[in-house]
Amino acid sequence: MSTHTNSEISFPAEHSGGTKRIWKIFWVLSFLTLIELALGYFLYAKHPDLSHTSILATKIVIGVLTLLKAYYIVSVFMHLGDEVRNMIMTIVVPLALFVWFIIAFLWDGDSWKNLRNTNAGSKPDTHEQQVVPAAKEPGQKD
Amino acid sequence: MSTTAIPAGTKWWNGGRSPFNSSxxxxxxxxxxxxxxxxxxxxxxxxxxxxxxxxxxxxxxxxxxxxxxxxxxxxxxxxxxxxxxxxxxxxxxxxxxxxxxxxxxxxxxxxxxxxxxxxxxxxxxxxxxxWTHLLTGEHVALLSNGTLDAIPTTVKANPWGHDLANAEMLAALQKTPHDQLVKIAASLHHGAEAATHTNYEALSNADLVNQISASGLHATHSGPIAFxxxxxxxxxxxxxxxxxxxxxxxxxxxxxxxxxxxxxxxxxxxxxxxxxxxxxxxxxxxxxxxxxxx
Structure with a gap:
């Protein structure tokens, strides 16, 4: 114990030598951000021509790229990847609750919208038909 | 990846050391x-x-x-x-x-x-x-009381709804009171000096409506306040x-x-x-x- 300045740390964490990996991750993050921006711009530019499914699919791809960015930041920049497995698990496992949070709440929001548009099921949902022509009005500026 | 030297068979939870090998x-x-x-x-x-x-x-x-x-x-x-x-x-x-x-x-x-x-x-x-840009940048939107007004994006106002059809806009302009018409007219020519603002105040409602509708105003519905x-x-x-x-x-x-x-x-x-x-x-x-x- 006397050899350690901080007796709590049994094995001082050892991080990989050079700064090469840091810069590599910087370029990875920048690249992922650029792809996200390109997809975001694609959504903006092609919005009137896209089907609901392809808009949703593009948004899901952007979401997956975001999760990938989050993984690189947490694992490399925050060095969580270099920690003891037990510690990683105490942090990552509780966060898995988000999977259900997101599904349940977005589902709820969507159901809320359907109830509102159909007056709780008593009339057909005419909302989609009303919106589409309005969005294509000629001569409008962004 | 780092190769932290942790001896095999280390008993992490026996006390005397951090089980997470961290402070x-x-x-x-x-x-x-x-x-x-x-x-x-x-x-x-x-x-x-x-x-x-x-x-x-x-x-x-x-x-x-x-x-x-x-x-x-x-x-x-x-x-x-x-x-x-x-x-x-x-x-x-x-x-x-x-x-x-x-x-x-x-x-x-x-x-x-x-x-x-x-x-x-x-x-x-x-x-x-x-934030400054959103809180001060005014856009013309239809309010819930049926009048038009130039409103910024705040926690109480959201001018980012669907586009307003031209006929609806003209109908709403007829109902819009004088001070709001002055604000809209001024917002259409912003960049111009404050002197023009006082000119708008002197104009009648009908003149203001004519000016505004001739300017090709782009108005929207109000969006959800939650935004x-x-x-x-x-x-x-x-x-x-x-x-x-x-x-x-x-x-x-x-x-x-x-x-x-x-x-x-x-x-x-x-x-x-x-x-x-x-x-x-x-x-x-x-x-x-x-x-x-x-």
Whole structure:
């Protein structure tokens, strides 16, 4: 114990030598951000021509790229990847609750919208038909 | 990957050593950040629920399409990309500061901490500009009382609804009181001097309506009020994290400068501040996704 300045740390964490990996991750993050921006711009530019499914699919791809960015930041920049497995698990496992949070709440929001548009099921949902022509009005500026 | 030398058969939980091979402070910083992640997650999921529940949520490419000194140019995604890259870059300088700390290189830590602080301040400045732009930039929208008015984006007003048909707009103009007509007419010619504003005041309602309808006014319905509350609430909460991160980084910079960590024999405090700073970047990645990209 006397050899350690901080007796709590049994094995001082050892991080990989050079700064090469840091810069590599910087370029990875920048690249992922650029792809996200390109997809975001694609959504903006092609919005009137896209089907609901392809808009949703593009948004899901952007979401997956975001999760990938989050993984690189947490694992490399925050060095969580270099920690003891037990510690990683105490942090990552509780966060898995988000999977259900997101599904349940977005589902709820969507159901809320359907109830509102159909007056709780008593009339057909005419909302989609009303919106589409309005969005294509000629001569409008962004 | 690092190859931390942990002897096989180590009994982590027998006492006398940290079972997580990490200091108390660092482990607790991780748990604080995990709880903070739940706070941000709850905010963002609540925002998503409300956004899913309405038909006329604002299109982000419409709302966030301006850039400082670019006037009225339509530049969706441009400014927020700049903010994102500023934050990613300051994350890199932070991790480089931690790296220099491992090598016990005081000058290196000072240099990279300073760059990180500058990145944080640059980000906050961008956010201040964006907020100002939204809170002061007025757009003509149909209010719930059937009149038109030039309104900014605040927690109580949202001019970013669907486009208003021309006939509806003309009908609403007839009902709009004098002071609102003056405001709309002035907003159509902004950049002109205040002198023209008084001219509008002297005009009759009918003249104002004629001027406004002849100018090719582009009006919208009001959008859901929740937009401003969520946008300013969540980006504000994130911005406050950035601000406190900058304050913490400044303290770390001063402590490095006066040699506290060198005396202590390690730069672990820089690592803990770094964890917080990376978390701020991490949250921005999700705010960027939820508010600007999709």
């Amino acid at each position: 108390y402070g660092k482990v607790m910083m991780w748990y604080f950040l995990m709880s903070d992640a739940f706070t941000f997650g709850a905010f963002l999921i609540s925002y998503g629920t409300i956004r899913f529940s309405v038909n006329n949520w604002a299109d982000p490419n419409h709302v966030f399409n301006s850039f400082p000194f670019a006037g009225h140019a339509n530049l969706p995604l441009a400014f927020v990309s700049l903010m994102t890259f500023i934050l990613i870059f300051s994350s890199v300088t932070m991790v480089l500061a931690v790296h220099e700390g491992h090598n016990m290189n005081r000058k290196g830590v000072e240099k990279y901490m300073l760059l990180t602080i500058i990145g944080g301040i640059a980000f906050l400045s961008c956010q201040a500009w964006e 401003g509350g969520y946008f300013f609430g969540i980006t504000g909460f994130h911005g406050f994290h950035v601000f406190s991160g900058v304050v913490i980084n400044c303290i770390m910079y001063i402590k490095t400068k006066i040699g506290h960590f060198e005396q202590r024999g390690h730069y672990e405090m820089i690592e803990k501040a770094g964890l917080y700073w990376h978390f701020v970047d991490l949250v921005w990645v999700f705010v960027f996704l939820c508010f600007y990209l999709i």
